[in-house]
Structure formats: structure tokens, C-alpha cells
Amino acid sequence: MxxxxxxxxxxxxxxxxxxxxxxxxxxxxxxxxxxxxxxxxxxxxxxxxxxxxxxxxxxxxxxxxxxxxxxxxxxxxxxxxxxxxxxxxxQASIQDLVMGPKFENAWPQLEDSHWVRDGDKNADITIYTFTDPNCPYCHRFRQQAEPWINAGKVQLRHIMVGILAEDSLTKAATILGSENPEAALAEHQNSYEQGGITVDRERVSAAHLEVKANNRLMQELGLQATPSTLYRDENGSVTMVQGLPNPQALKRMMGPRP
Missing domain, CATH: 3.10.450.70 (Disulphide bond isomerase, DsbC/G, N-terminal)
Structure with missing residues (x-):
């Protein structure tokens, strides 16, 4: 624009x-x-x-x-x-008066979107993050979050989108359309440096509309980059971090490093 x-x-x-x-x-x-x-x-x-x-x-x-x-x-x-x-x-004023209320109203939409759970379902902290399979910063964010996920403290919910590359949508749909999306996401993360998950056309057919719905949600919320991550802060307010979080933002989001 x-x-x-x-x-x-x-x-x-x-x-x-x-x-x-x-x-x-x-x-x-x-x-x-x-x-x-x-x-x-x-x-x-x-x-x-x-x-x-x-x-x-x-x-x-x-x-x-x-x-x-x-x-x-x-x-x-x-x-x-x-x-x-x-x-x-x-930025603090914009967050308090504009972005906070906007994302608070959007929280139920995040809950109802098409996401893949990454971490303990009983974790105290739930974080939504818009993830493109071809996004290097999404991959790095997952690496940053691993200590909290492995400790059972944080559950990431990856809202899979396809916006960055020609095969982003098909990779995202392959993950979402899998019989075990959590395992498919882990497979993609583990093989990211080698190109990630292999596109499966049957899975793409099953889930491509879900990925397109996630794309629309991201656009409606005015989010322009991945990862875009939303979480509740210590006061219970919904806060958004766009791009790769810095160490301070990561601590605010997930608490002290385990």
C-alpha cells in the first residue's frame, strides 16, 4: 500500500x-x-x-x-x-486503545480457526500464531519456544496459512489435512531445512479451504507478516507480536525460561 x-x-x-x-x-x-x-x-x-x-x-x-x-x-x-x-x-497507547480491544474481540475467532496444537493440551499458557510453512521466522519462533513447550508450560496453536510462496498453501493444507496434524507439523519442522513436508494432494484436497479461511482471517485482522502471534498478557489483555519476537517479548509471552 x-x-x-x-x-x-x-x-x-x-x-x-x-x-x-x-x-x-x-x-x-x-x-x-x-x-x-x-x-x-x-x-x-x-x-x-x-x-x-x-x-x-x-x-x-x-x-x-x-x-x-x-x-x-x-x-x-x-x-x-x-x-x-x-x-x-x-505504540503503548495504540495497543491499549485500538489493538487490544480489536484483538480481544477476535479471540473467539482464533479459537474457532483451523489450527494445529503444538504442546501439552493442559498447558497453562495458550498462544495463537499464524504460521506459513515456508516462513523462516515461524521456524525460528518454534525453535525459540521449544523449552517452554517441552516443559509443558506453553501450548502453541499454529493457525496454518499459505501466503509466502507458491507451495505455501499446499504444504499448509497437507499438514492440516493429515490424520495426525500434530505429527505432520513436527515432521515439517524437523525437515524444514530440507524443504519441509512433502505435499500430499489428497490431504490438500481435504484441507485447502481451511487454509484459505485462515488466510482470510489473517487479512481481516490486518496482520501482514508471519509469524503474527497473539496471547494474553499478565493482566489478561490480548496482545499481538508481529514478526519474530525478541527475547523480552518472548519472556512477556511465555514467562521465565524453564
């Missing part, structure tokens, strides 16, 4: 000083925020931000963004706000 329209909005918001009264909209936002709405930004919520600013989160063309009204009420800064320790305050 082209980023040019968004950059134009950001430049306009950063450079413009809004003067004069604007017609009050139903949300009764300040004129500077109304100007962003006129340029296509959907305002979702506001919050108290550092430095006397008022923070807002919104969406434009399906993309979440944060922006900040300066104390004088005449300027809007659009972008990432960092604190002195390098923490991304904008």
Missing part, C-alpha cells in the same frame, strides 16, 4: 497552525483535530500525554496512528513519542 497519502497528512498536521473557529462536530474535538478528520483520519479516543499534551489515537486507511495536540491547542504532532528511556509511548 502506498504511504504517500499518509505522509501528506503527517506533513500537513506538523506544519499547519489552525486559526479561527471551525464548525463543532459531534465529537467536539479541537479545530486542529477536526482538520485531521477532514483529511481522512478516524479519531478513536484521546488520552493524557506527557508535556501537557493531549494524545489521540486514530486510523487512516486501516493503519493505526497516534498524534498529539500541543498545549496551545493550535498544533498537532503526528508520529512516535518516546520517553527518556527509549520506550515507545505511542
Amino acid at each position: 502506498s504511504q504517500l497519502p499518509l505522509r501528506r497528512v503527517l506533513q500537513s498536521a506538523l506544519l499547519s497552525t489552525i486559526v479561527g473557529a471551525a464548525s463543532v462536530q459531534a465529537q467536539d474535538y479541537p479545530p486542529a483535530i477536526q482538520k485531521l478528520e477532514q483529511q481522512g483520519v478516524e479519531v478513536i479516543d484521546s488520552f493524557k500525554a506527557p508535556g501537557g499534551m493531549t494524545g489521540y489515537v486514530g486510523k487512516m486507511r486501516g493503519r493505526s496512528l497516534a498524534f498529539y495536540l500541543t498545549p496551545d491547542g493550535d498544533h498537532v504532532i503526528v508520529g512516535t513519542l518516546m520517553d527518556k528511556d527509549g520506550n515507545n509511548l505511542s
Whole structure:
């Protein structure tokens, strides 16, 4: 998706000083925020931000963004706000006000999707991850998670998708369509460096529609990379990590290393 329209909005918001009264909209936002709405930004919520600013989160063309009204009420800064320790305050606000509720509502869809269990069914922690059979980062994520899985602490539920390569869908369907999907997934993981599981056309015929349904779910949730992983944090809120988790994210997701 082209980023040019968004950059134009950001430049306009950063450079413009809004003067004069604007017609009050139903949300009764300040004129500077109304100007962003006129340029296509959907305002979702506001919050108290550092430095006397008022923070807002919104969406434009399906993309979440944060922006900040300066104390004088005449300027809007659009972008990432960092604190002195390098923490991304904008992303935290987006997670709390936009992504968290969105993925909370999606949790039942994840439960009802077509997934393969990887780990003890009685594990305390259940994690959903969108997995493409040809994704090297999905393979590495599984390697990272192995100590927790082997210790019986974590159950990964691989929502099998086929988006990266020509044979991704058929490999995913071969796994899902197997009589023992867990064993088929393990076979694929163990032979990943040699190309993974051998495509079985009978299994593909049985499960290709399930993989396509998983692809649609991933698209509906706005997830653009594999692995995309969703889990409940220590407060019970649904959190999403896109891409290969770093060590800190892995610990937040799974707890201390066994």
C-alpha cells in the first residue's frame, strides 16, 4: 500500500497552525483535530500525554496512528513519542486503545480457526500464531519456544496459512489435512531445512479451504507478516507480536525460561 497519502497528512498536521473557529462536530474535538478528520483520519479516543499534551489515537486507511495536540491547542504532532528511556509511548497507547480491544474481540475467532496444537493440551499458557510453512521466522519462533513447550508450560496453536510462496498453501493444507496434524507439523519442522513436508494432494484436497479461511482471517485482522502471534498478557489483555519476537517479548509471552 502506498504511504504517500499518509505522509501528506503527517506533513500537513506538523506544519499547519489552525486559526479561527471551525464548525463543532459531534465529537467536539479541537479545530486542529477536526482538520485531521477532514483529511481522512478516524479519531478513536484521546488520552493524557506527557508535556501537557493531549494524545489521540486514530486510523487512516486501516493503519493505526497516534498524534498529539500541543498545549496551545493550535498544533498537532503526528508520529512516535518516546520517553527518556527509549520506550515507545505511542505504540503503548495504540495497543491499549485500538489493538487490544480489536484483538480481544477476535479471540473467539482464533479459537474457532483451523489450527494445529503444538504442546501439552493442559498447558497453562495458550498462544495463537499464524504460521506459513515456508516462513523462516515461524521456524525460528518454534525453535525459540521449544523449552517452554517441552516443559509443558506453553501450548502453541499454529493457525496454518499459505501466503509466502507458491507451495505455501499446499504444504499448509497437507499438514492440516493429515490424520495426525500434530505429527505432520513436527515432521515439517524437523525437515524444514530440507524443504519441509512433502505435499500430499489428497490431504490438500481435504484441507485447502481451511487454509484459505485462515488466510482470510489473517487479512481481516490486518496482520501482514508471519509469524503474527497473539496471547494474553499478565493482566489478561490480548496482545499481538508481529514478526519474530525478541527475547523480552518472548519472556512477556511465555514467562521465565524453564
